[in-house]
Amino acid sequence: MATLRVLIVEDMANVRERLSNVIESQSDFELVAVTENVEQGLQALLAHKPDLALVDLGLPDGSGVEVIRAIGQQKLKTQALVISGFQDEKNVFKALEAGARGYVYKLEEDQKIIEAINYILEGGAPISPIIARLVLNKFQTPEPDENQTEALTSKQQNILLYISQGFTSKEIAEKLGISYYTVTTHIKNIYEKLQVNSRVEAIYEARKIGLID
Amino acid sequence: MATLRVLIVEDMANVRERLSNVIESQSDFELVAVTENVEQGLQALLAHKPDLALVDLGLPDGSGVEVIRAIGQQKLKTQALVISGFQDEKNVFKALEAGARGYVYKLEEDQKIIEAINYILEGGAPISPIIARLVLNKFQTPEPDENQTEALTSKQQNILLYISQGFTSKEIAEKLGISYYTVTTHIKNIYEKLQVNSRVEAIYEARKIGLID
DNA sequence: GTTTTCATGCCTAATTCTAGGGATGCAGCC
């Protein structure tokens, strides 16, 4: 197997030093560039097209997310592993969306970092538990099920269903044999309960909380 | 610190045995019940209200997801750690949505399992890299541009996505930095391709043929 | 038995959408 060519993007000198040592301690890894900000990182990325990039997020001239994003835009095969502190949710998700293959907490032991790199090479996605917690929270959309599901009356749910299928207020009125005005009133009430202002928003919201579909 | 009371739900005898040994080898863990299917698992869950549940997904009489879901429904404080094989995407997400605090691949070493439990106690969410890969894919899907949809151009898809999220034409124009009129034209073209006459119908249709969501 | 909630019905003004039309520029293809 060919050596793995690695790029490091990290502003803090001590961490940079540490990562460098970790990489160099492995005979099958080759350190092709060590950079300390976004600009240098992008240049090195294009110049060396490394196999792996260890990227910090909080950099003096921007976010490491820019480097990760550049990988996708340039259609490089570089795999990005974020090595960063405990950022706010937003940054974590930005990095993952940008295409990061893993996210390791900066303070993990050296051994964990090498492990993480190997997992990536095997097609896995190492994510430190402290970071994964944030990701899981995304999935575990708290269930205000009976909170709002039962907030809508059956009539309202019924009308919401018709709305979601593309029927106009007039058509719904005919289908249900009630007045057009009544339908609009129901819709207004649905909006208030869901805290939205349009049909599409209502559908979007209702789907999120499992009211329809 | 009080001992951690643990429940195991696992159908395969050898794995069950192994997990039991792992738990019993730790002096601060107490094994309160070992079960081998959903029914027993649910009963033990309610009877013992354990602090931690190690749950397998593929069980003879159903999915471990049911056990995890019961935790939330019963408002228990039990933390669920899935210990399972490499399931299909659907099951992984179902488990996470149901409230699993972690997902460890069945074949990991004993040491990793203990580590995972400790991560959970610290508030982290251990996810084996092979599983995390699936989760990451969820995040990294907003660019199937020329991939699947030959019918809609990428611009049209982009606008359709905004529509589906409840934005008005004016808002979309601002977001994309283009004219309101351009947006309406795009929408008209989308309608023609999808053979519909309104935003909601477009969403309904697009979802049916897998264009969005 | 009173209050609240729900479904029903109606009105109007402002906003947004939809469906026609037309026009320009740019890129890729034959």
Next chain:
DNA sequence: GGCTGCATCCCTAGAATTAGGCATGAAAAC
């Protein structure tokens, strides 16, 4: 070069939606 598809921009008229009201009867809840 000419053609075609795509994105861009503009206009207008009519349809639909939205947001503000107001009001009544019946059923459910307290």
